[in-house]
Amino acid sequence: MSLKRVFEPIEIGGITIPNRIARAGHGTHLGRGTYNEDIVAYHLARAKGGCGLSVVDSASVHPSSKITLANQDDAIIPGFQTLMRAVRPHGMRVFHQLYHGGHITPGEDGAPGWSASAIPSPVTGAPALAMSTGQIGEVVNAFADAAARCREGMLDGVEVHAAHGYLLHQFLSPLTNHRTDLYGGPIENRMRFLREVLVAIRAKVSRDIAVGVRVSASAAPGGVTEADLNFVLHQLQRENLIDYVSASYGDYSDIGATVGAMDRPVGYQLPSVSQTLADLTIPRMITGRYRTLEDAEQALREGAGDLVSMVRAHIADPDIVRKSKAGHSDRVRPCIGCNQGCIGGLIRDARIGCLVNPTAGHERTQSEDDFPSPVHKRxxxxxxxxxxxxxxxxxxxxxxxxxxxxxxxxxxxxxxxxxxxxxxxxxxxxxxxxxxxxxxxxxxxxxxxxxxxxxxxxxxxxxxxxxxxxxxALEPLWVSNGTQATQAMRHSPVMSSIDAIMSPQGTKGRTALVYDDVGHFEAVAVTETLLERGIAVTFATPFSSPFPYVQTTSRAHGILRKWALRNVELVENTTIHTMDDDTFVTDSGREIQADMAVFVTQKSANDDLYQNLSQSIVDLHLIxxxxxxxxxxxxxxxxxxxxxxxxxxxxxxxxx
Ligand SMILES: Cc1cc2nc3c(=O)[nH]c(=O)nc-3n(C[C@H](O)[C@H](O)[C@H](O)COP(=O)(O)O)c2cc1C
Ligand code: SF4
Structure with missing residues (x-):
């Protein structure tokens, strides 16, 4: 497909965006609370790569909500200016996402998060503090002050985060807003807080910078609907309070709906987003696992949106736009939708990373081009x-x-x-x-x-x-009777994960035990494959929760929800003690009947060749x-x- 629409400029609130490819807001945790060299280098790499618009780094506007970056006083302004001086020459436009987490995060002093109603946080479990009208006014002013700092920092725009289950979304959603005052009840009232925020921002920054909003319908029944949001957006558009909208999907009831993994198709949010955005005339940004500029071109041609956000595609390859424009789409390193390095990195390593791109998050010190010239060609x-x-x-x-x-x-x-x-x-x-x-x-x-x-x-x-x-893969030495285990492994109903995946004819029977001694994706892959073949699975593991090394919020939760519907039985904190044909006995004496079993076991390194070469090759490496x-x-x-x-x-x- 020829790429045409993606390279057309578009105007948002008087700001010309050079092309239709954007990066929606996403936290990186690189800045450690400020715009340090790491975070500037991260965005600069994507600016050099040709991205048209970046909504950078959610920052909390008020101390009642704690995340790694705060836009609460003028200390952030020099950081913005440094960022803008770096990226400006490359043409990328930069908006900043203004955030308040509501009950999702506690305050900076550890106090309960603020929200519409005093219901427990889905993350911390602590009941929220139901905001007084005075506190609502305080946060409204905080959003406006934060927007003014963005203007001082030479940014091109701001985006108010009213999506994904955070504070303004909590007010929009009947699931979290049980108020009986002017901020609760019908959608006209539930949107009042958001509207006040936008009115205050406009009053503060006028039309000097672009102003937008990010919204998402709830994935859970009873939450904020697409019709609610469409009503809200038409109202905000009518009042000239927003210059664009960024539409997303989902909330804390299912993070996997927001950051869809590899099991979701390109544009998977469109069924929701098309209703949210219906009949709007302001520029509409869409998102949802767009991986290539060809995907984006298709969506633009179909009129699904006016800009296409490609967050993870840019994490995986900062040069996606430049390479595609030069006719080298095949050289773009693909995001595979694993969520292990990006979302997982934030939680595991407290910084963004990427499974396919080891340079992601390390742009200050590494790049693909920084190898020494091959003086010592080897x-x-x-x-x-x-x-x-x-x-x-x-x-x-x-x-x-x-x-x-x-x-x-x-x-x-x-x-x-x-x-x-x-x-x-x-x-x-x-x-x-x-x-x-x-x-x-x-x-x-x-x-x-x-x-x-x-x-x-x-x-x-x-x-x-x-x-x-x-x-x-090792044979399962954890079985108390090693000899019996070895015999059992050779007995046909017991197989390795490789055999289970690669030979459908080998996975006979109606029931299977998957025993996971590793805790990563391997046993998930085996289980999904067996389920696909119509085999009922019992999933046993010595860990206290299934597959603990799989990213929890955006992957594991969704997998477990799906498995619950497929009646996968989970047996945690267990080992298999003995086995006899179709009966597998756990260490607690429980008998699991299964026509076959797959053991996902620890691995033993294939390092014989390394050992054999260690005396004769000096420059030898094992990886x-x-x-x-x-x-x-x-x-x-x-x-x-x-x-x-x-x-x-x-x-x-x-x-x-
Ligand atoms: C590491 C990471 C952090 C994110 N943080 C935010 C955030 O702070 N604010 C936000 O609105 N969306 C956030 N998102 C969601 C993205 O903006 C985007 O909607 C999502 O990744 C789906 O788009 P994609 O398929 O193009 O990656 C984040 C996504 C990732 C991968
Ligand atoms: S870690 Fe996985 S999902 Fe995230 S950007 Fe990299 S390849 Fe994509």
């Missing part, structure tokens, strides 16, 4: 064509080294090539296909069906060798699962890190 042999090996090969090739990639299987991908076959996990294939395309584009000498032993490697006379040969078992994110990061190390060090023969 012959690099990489053994193992999984994500770790391919990323190492890709980056070494970018740096100008001569790279040979040996893979024993007839195709690249390693274990991830199996994961992509699992039901609902096909998007993993997007990053594998991209890495593979990059191998050939960059001239990596790929040798498939090549089982490399020590001689094979030495015969290549390499300067550097990287071993990325992965890991093999990925062959070093330490992990996931695709740790594998890709390991590949990137070793390439950086190889490219920034002198050849060993030159040392000394």
């Amino acid at each position: 012959r690099v042999v990489i053994v193992g064509g999984g994500p770790a090996g391919m990323e190492a090969a890709r980056r070494c090739a970018v740096a100008g080294h001569h790279v040979i990639l040996m893979e024993a299987a007839p195709q690249l991908g390693g274990m991830a090539a199996i994961a992509r076959r699992a039901s609902g996990f096909h998007a993993i294939g997007d990053i594998l296909d991209w890495l593979e395309r990059e191998m050939y584009r960059l001239g990596v000498d790929v040798r498939l069906s090549t089982y490399a032993d020590a001689d094979t490697v030495r015969n290549e006379a390499p300067d550097v060798v990287v071993i990325a040969t992965g890991a093999t 990925g699962d062959a070093h330490t078992a992990g996931d695709i994110q740790t594998a890709i990061r390991a590949g990137a890190e070793i390439a950086r190390k190889i490219s920034s060090s002198k050849p060993i023969s030159m040392i000394g």
